[in-house]
Amino acid sequence: xxxxxxxxxxxxxxxxxxxxxxxxxxxxxxxxxxxxxxxxxxxxxxxxxxxxxxxxxxxxxxxxxxxxxxxxxxxxxxxxxxxxxxxxxxxxxxxxxxxxxxxxxxxxxxxxxxxxxxxxxxxxxxxxxxxxxxxxxxxxxxxxxxxxxxxxxxxxxxxxxxxxxxxxxxxxxxxxxxxxxxxxxxxxxxxxxxxxxxxxxxxxxxxxxxxxxxxxxxxxxxxxxxxxxxxxxxxxxxxxxxxxxxxxxxxxxxxxxxxxxxxxxxxxxxxxxxxxxxxxxxxxxxxxxxxxxxxxxxxxxxxxxxxxxxxxxxxxxxxxxxxxxxxxxxxxxxxxxxxxxxxxxxxxxxxxxxxxxxxxxxxxxxxxxxxxxxxxxxxxxxxxxxxxxxxxxxxxxxxxxxxxxxxxxxxxx
Numbered sequence: 479x480x481x482x483x484x485x486x487x488x489x490x491x492x493x494x495x496x497x498x499x500x501x502x503x504x505x506x507x508x509x510x511x512x513x514x515x516x517x518x519x520x521x522x523x524x525x526x527x528x529x530x531x532x533x534x535x536x537x538x539x540x541x542x543x544x545x546x547x548x549x550x551x552x553x554x555x556x557x558x559x560x561x562x563x564x565x566x567x568x569x570x571x572x573x574x575x576x577x578x579x580x581x582x583x584x585x586x587x588x589x590x591x592x593x594x595x596x597x598x599x600x601x602x603x604x605x606x607x608x609x610x611x612x613x614x615x616x617x618x619x620x621x622x623x624x625x626x627x628x629x630x631x632x633x634x635x636x637x638x639x640x641x642x643x644x645x646x647x648x649x650x651x652x653x654x655x656x657x658x659x660x661x662x663x664x665x666x667x668x669x670x671x672x673x674x675x676x677x678x679x680x681x682x683x684x685x686x687x688x689x690x691x692x693x694x695x696x697x698x699x700x701x702x703x704x705x706x707x708x709x710x711x712x713x714x715x716x717x718x719x720x721x722x723x724x725x726x727x728x729x730x731x732x733x734x735x736x737x738x739x740x741x742x743x744x745x746x747x748x749x750x751x752x753x754x755x756x757x758x759x760x761x762x763x764x765x766x767x768x769x770x771x772x773x774x775x776x777x778x779x780x781x782x783x784x785x786x787x788x789x790x791x792x793x794x795x796x797x798x799x800x801x802x803x804x805x806x807x808x809x810x811x812x813x814x815x816x817x818x819x820x821x822x823x824x825x826x827x828x829x830x831x832x833x834x835x836x837x838x839x840x841x842x843x844x845x846x847x848x849x850x851x852x853x854x855x856x857x858x859x860x861x862x863x864x865x866x867x868x869x870x871x872x873x874x875x876x877x878x879x880x881x882x883x884x885x886x887x888x889x890x891x
Contacts, residue, residue: 517560517802518669524573524632524837552801556857560803560834563846563853567835572842575634579841583625587652590618595756603760612769616776622652623781624824630660633839650745651752655726658742659733668836671809672794679785680794685709685716686877689794693880697887707885710877722778723771784822787813787869788829791876792862804859806833811862813869815844822866830861 523529567573594614601607629645632638646657663678670676672689680688684703687693693706704712734743757766793808800808813819813827825840826832831847838846854861864872 517557517564520564521802521834521836522665522668524636525638528638552799553804553857556803556859557801559853559856560801563849564835566849567838567846570845572846573835573838574842575636575839576841577634579839580625580628580634583621583628584648587618587621587625590614590621594618598757598760603765608761608769612773612776615773616780619653619773619777620780621821621824622648623777624826626653626655626657626660627664627824627826628840630657630664631836633837646742646745650742651748654746654749654753656730656734656739656742656746658737658739659730662733668833670797671806671833672789672792673797673809674795676797679789686713687880687884688790688876689880690883691795693884694887694891697884697889698891700888702888707881709881710874713874713877718779718782719775720778721782723774727774783870783873784824784826786873787866788826791869791872803834803853806830807854807859807861809833811864811869812847813866814863816866819866827866 520526594611597607597611597614626645626649628634629641629648632641634644635641642657649655649657649660667677667679672680674680674692682688684701686709687696687706696702696706730746733739734746753770754763754766757769760766761769788810792811798805798808807830810829810833812830813823815827819827825843828840828843828847831838831843831850832840834850835843835846851861853859
């Protein structure tokens, strides 16, 4: 092993939870390190000089060119063109935030919360007002989820500390969840989307089998935790209804307690205090608790369908060590743009562009999309974009296909 030029770093333990699953990153000055992992590093770090301060003690060295490396065999032309594309995006000021846009998003969430309270205050706690209020609050929760996503990706303010602070407020006080839990989980997903053992979003705990490789492996090994050939049917029973109210809720609370994330816990408690003070007078303690879980039941459907339409239908496999651009295009697809689709999905209908440029404010994603399409066409990489309804139906088609692969392997291999 040879010593690298000053400034380059090989990072095995990433600077924060935001990069824990990315391997072979080098750099307190990434622009000086000619590897494809530079693109992943830069995607998550808008302030490279700030990050460099934390990387200096982690200097180990750089592999000599003749040594084995995961960067060998990657398409250098794609890497070069993607870096040129990012430079073009910077020159177009596409990483510059429209603060009015995000203030309006926050305002409409607060307005929904107010409308919900006024509905039961004025019309009473009958079934119809209660259902209307629940749907309004579920909408508010879903939109708050998209908004915390923006701050969590450091895509609003120039200074990371302001993004972190507002992120804790939105995800904690408006949703009762944990910023640290979200960051640790979500950035692993971004670093290695749809990669088994690296992306927690495809860790289905033996409930579902995904893609083509996993169901065949399960079938060959005669693993049958559930009848996977029917997973496209029981998905409706245990997927959208239970993810947030049961799995995420348990995971969030346990993470805050076990890891002693007391600040996040305090923010989450402030949400519960606000909710129960607001609705116990109308429903009592037990009624308010049931009301809260019904809201999360509704929100969970919204969240699961939106987040899975961009990923679960794409390639899900073991690590292939592709370049940043290719790995993101393989694991993501888009949904056609419209005012409703943008609002409904929190602009995650531009999932490709969001994964390529996670710190880009969402209101600019549509501006970079034509350039991404051109780069895909140049290198023969498929750029998938589909109508909303088809994207939602493709989730079920994908689960059915994987289930059939499992059954065939289970019976015949």
